[in-house]
Amino acid sequence: MNKSSLYKGLLEPIIIQLLNTNGKMYGYEITQRVKEITAGELLITEGALYPLLHKLEAEGLLEVEIENIGNRIRKYYLLTKNGKKHSSLAIDEMKKLITTLSLFLNPKTV
């Protein structure tokens, strides 16, 4: 997330939507996938990401599966049952945001 960012507040729904389509992902993977998907437009900082993942886990929207890669751990996050319900809301909110912004970009000149 760069510049004076318009993406504020969008990190949570973006992560939820990513997990919704990709099943399970770990933190570092999320930062890389987002960079790749957006061609570098959106760069998620780890300082924002990890605390958010922990918050969503505490709220019961995400659960963790720990995997050992050699001597290193990897924490996969996936949506809980509750998180899946929540994900449709997050998606609706993003769609609504797009619709609302479009109202300003394409003003009705009736």
Add this chain to the structure above:
Amino acid sequence: MNKSSLYKGLLEPIIIQLLNTNGKMYGYEITQRVKEITAGELLITEGALYPLLHKLEAEGLLEVEIENIGNRIRKYYLLTKNGKKHSSLAIDEMKKLITTLSLFLNPKTV
């Protein structure tokens, strides 16, 4: 701006775009027009709006025309020459945001 808002950071480009299409507007008018345009989806609080208008004026993007309505003043804001240049950037950023969000909502399943 309500709920745990996705609109954070969007207030500035929205105002700039509004002034770009409407010529000049005053603060209270902006709150009402936005409510109307978005059918109540986006409610701008005055505590966010007025400090932002002052900031944009201080940065030279907006200028003020004061009008007296009876015994009451009304401060119309309009884009300066510099503000107009800036407005195309703001619009591009909003369009880019929409494009980027769409990447997550409509993932490429190649």
Add this chain to the structure above:
DNA sequence: TATGAATACCTAAATAAATTAGGTATAGTG
């Protein structure tokens, strides 16, 4: 073979942008 980059996790202080909760005052409505 050691040095740096990439992978992978993390936290705390500072900053930015909003909300919340006030304030003043005039004009219009029931």
Add this chain to the structure above:
DNA sequence: CACTATACCTAATTTATTTAGGTATTCATA
């Protein structure tokens, strides 16, 4: 005459992020 709408404003607080660290493993390369 009271209440709502219009119209401006600010300060303290909250929220979400950036910035700037930290630890440790794995891989490439000079």
